[in-house]
Amino acid sequence: MEEAKFDANFLTGQAEIWQLMFAFTGSMALKCAVQLRIADIINSYGKPITLSQIASHIIDSPSAEISYLERIMRRLVHKKIFTAHHSSEEGDTLYGLNETSKWLLWDTKPNLVALILVENNPWMLAPWQHLSHCVKDGGHPFEKAHGCDLWNFASKNPELNKLFNDGMGCMVKIFMGAVLPAYKDGFGSIGSLVDVGGGTGGDMYEIVKSYPHIRAINFDLPHVIDTAPNYPGVSHIGGDMFVSIPNADAIFMKSVLHDWSNELCVKILKNCRKAIPEKTGKVIIVDVVFEQDNKDAFEETRIIMDLVMLAHTTGGKERTEIEWKRILEEAGFPRYKIIRIPAIPSIIEAYPI
Structure with missing residues (x-):
């Protein structure tokens, strides 16, 4: 049988388009694994297990479709989310955990x-x-899909509000685990601190646990604060950062400014400047800073996050250092310092004088 000859670049290009076209299958399989708690089931055994063992522990499923599960696991194993190896004794494939799962x-x-x-x-x-509609006609994808922005939609939809707050909350220990060691000298001299857009207060609680002397205020929209738990040492205040911000020695903002346009970022930062002392105050921003030469593990994730901002926010974006400098200067922060951390964002410390 004669083998057809194709140019290698032709085949590679075609294969890459096929993979990108159906890249969503990876995220859908990932969501499925989370909903079925597959990683927890495997973890409960303390060793790799069979599909039948996984299926027998899926909650509310007396007759799980093992053939479906096998195909989903094949995709996740290929993406190196789980491990798989053949058992010579039983003849079954055993699925295990790795650092990713x-x-x-x-x-x-x-x-x-x-x-x-x-x-x-x-x-x-x-x-x-x-996305293509917005490229051609302008506007914002979330508003085109739902008739209002994300924040208004969440305020009227308790289910999404909880999902969103939980999603933001799960990043608290991840990001703060990188922020606190890198900024250990920065929090020590602060007497009072306001977390602007602090969600349900998890970030502020992590700071207070390490620096209990700080008088801590978690500040966010009223419908967010209404769901916030009580954290020792943290006060919750509801309000609108576009109107005013509670006074403090310093302002903390994590993953907030990337949600907004340059103009609105300037407005937020001007309100921050009013809320802190002229000579000793500072704003601590934790957000992405794009760098051309930053080839770390999160390089592609930062690019992806910029598209997430495009899809989900009203003019938000991830920014380069030059773009941050322009925003800060316009808002009245002529000096700043960038601190790189082993995470997706960096720390930007900005000063009013």
Whole structure:
């Protein structure tokens, strides 16, 4: 049988398009694994197990479709989410955990379970269908999909509000685990601190646990604060950062400014400047800083996150250092310092004088 000859670049290009076209199958299989708690089932055995063993422990499923499970696991094993090897004794394939699948464990902190569930929720996926419309006509994908922005939609939808807050909350220990060691000298001299857009207060609680002398205020929209738990040493205040911000020695903002346009970032930062002392105050921003030469493990994730901002926010984006400098200067922060951390974002420390 004569083998057809094709140019290698032709085949490679075709294969890459096929893979990208169906890349969503990876995230859907990942969501499925989280919903079925497959990683937790395997972890409960303490060793690799068979499909039958996994299926027998799926909650509310007396007759799980093992053939479906096998095909989903094939995709996840190929993406190196789980391990698989053939058992010579029983003849079955045994599925195990690795360093990647451990991030799918519901009962182990930190994990990315809640973020996977919210980002792959139909409400959050719908805006992605409108990217080309927005390129041609302007506007914002989330508003085209749902008729309002994410924040208004969440305020009227308790289910999405909880999903979103849980998703943001699961990143607390991940990001703060990198922020606190890198910024250990920066928090020590602060007497009072406001976390602007602090969600349900998890970030502020992590700071207070390490620096109990700080008078800590968690500040966010009223419908977010209404769901916030009580944290020792943290006060919750509801309000609107576009109107005013509680006074403090310093302001902390993590993954907030990337949600907004340059103009609105300037407005937020000007309110921050009013809330801190002229000579000794500072704003601590934890957000992505794009760098051309930053080839670390999160390089592609930062690019992806910029598209997430395009799909889900009203003018938000990830920014280069030059773009941050322009925003900070316009808002009245002529000096800043960038601190790189082993995480997706960096720390930007900005000063009013």
